[in-house]
Amino acid sequence: MNFASDNIVGASGPVLQAIVEANAGAMAAYGNDEISVRVRARFAELFEREVFVFFAATGTAANALALSSAVPPYGLCVCHREAHIIDDECGAPEFFMHGAKLAGLPGVGAKLRAEDVDAYLKGLPKAVKQMPPKALSISQVSEGGLVYGLDELAALGRVCRAHGLSFHMDGARFANALVALGCTPAEMTWKQGVDILSFGATKNGGLMAEAIVVFKPELAEALDYRAKRAGQIISKSRLIAAQFEGYFAADHWLDNARHANRMAALLSEGLARLPGVRLAWPTEANEVFPIIPQALDRALKAAGLHYHSWTELSLPETETIGKDEVLIRLVASWATGEDEVRRFLEIASSEVSRQAAE
Structure with a gap:
């Protein structure tokens, strides 16, 4: 019996069936196929607004690219000191941010409190010698298995707005948090101030299905280019998109x-x-x-x-x-x-x- 991770099991039946169906015939490459178009529209329905969606093969790629769109090379991204982006991704976010740094803060259960983030930001020197904070990243679910409530997310969103930070959510276990809260995807993200989301499906039945969902349009401007340079513009993108079609069908996810x-x-x-x-x-x-x-x-x-x-x-x-x-x-x-x-x-x-x- 293996309880080491939710990455150790394969893909679910509906996801695999969707891949098989998408495999037949010829379709446009590089995300211009009809399945990718349908799935992007489905994301917009789920989040109740227009969103920009970029597919990725891994959660590390999704996180690193998402943060690279929000943090310039001279900037700082605040996160928990045990966040996946700082502990488990071999410096990929900092690599793709071209030298920007991650600043890890403490917090019980690997969660950040809004008042602690606010105090940290207020205590930073404003001189040019200090890298300016540009983004906050949280894991939903946290690395301690805890779920941020809507009031906690809203408080963190207010802190981000007060300090001019973009708000990133690492949603590797997005669905697990969503059903735990009993809310909608919109209520757990942009309605609380989240600007950009790494939406994970791989841990919850996908084969390799991750997406960057952008709510703040200016963060999407260069993501196509960043994704291409990172090798994440996949030629047979329909086989990534199809996984989401099977994943979302009949609320399978x-x-x-x-x-x-x-x-x-x-x-x-x-x-x-x-x-x-x-x-x-x-x-x-x-x-x-x-x-x-x-x-x-x-x-x-x-x-x-x-x-x-x-x-x-x-x-x-x-x-x-x-x-x-x-x-x-x-x-x-x-x-x-x-x-x-x-x-x-x-x-x-x-x-x-x-x-x-x-």
């Missing part, structure tokens, strides 16, 4: 996300009932972050269960990891079966009982 979140909730509830196990943060989407005894960690791995240990940097001040404990991350996906979750819990419960009896 939302069903996938609801299932993943439900499996994570089941896993979280079961683990929280075990003696000696507690949650580092609430389970709000499809990731679970339990603190478990090291002996249980060893036993789970010996039983062939796969997951990752996790950083303690964003724990609440009231929480510490004991010398005989470890913080781990478990991720449920659209393909995670309830039988897998229950089997994981059975193994964990049995091992906790065995260790208590020793």
Whole structure:
């Protein structure tokens, strides 16, 4: 059983079927095909307004290109210190921003608070020796598995407007956050001040399906050129676009996300009932972050269960990891079966009982 990531499973049936159907015949290349046109229109429907949509093959490319449109080489992008863009993308955003820097701020559960961002921005020197802040980037869902509420997003949007920053959202798990909040895509983005979005589908049933969705027109002006230079203007773009057609059809994307979140909730509830196990943060989407005894960690791995240990940097001040404990991350996906979750819990419960009896 593998709970290491939602990247480890393949593409869903509707997405694969859409690729097969799009594969037949000849169509215009480089995004000028009828499928790409339809999908761009579908994005506009979902977000309830005109948007600019640029397809990409990876989330790293989407993030790096999105930020390059908002931050000049002499600028600064503010993010959480554990954000994916600063910790997991090998400097790609800074590379594509041609030397601009990422400034990582602390925050519980890898979330940023508007008041902390505001205080940081107000404290920056205004002299030419200081790189001026040009963008704020947040991960929705955060790297701690937490979801920004609409009021939190609105507060961050106000801070961005007050300081003249573009507001970027890394939506690698956009659908998981959306169903957790029970709102619309528009309500979770531009209506709260988001200017540009990295819209991820790969973790939620796509094969390789990412998009940059731009709400602020001036940020879209050079993205075609930036994407071309990055090798992200794909000749057979219809096969990227088709994935979104299968993804959106009959709300398949939302069903996938609801299932993943439900499996994570089941896993979280079961683990929280075990003696000696507690949650580092609430389970709000499809990731679970339990603190478990090291002996249980060893036993789970010996039983062939796969997951990752996790950083303690964003724990609440009231929480510490004991010398005989470890913080781990478990991720449920659209393909995670309830039988897998229950089997994981059975193994964990049995091992906790065995260790208590020793």
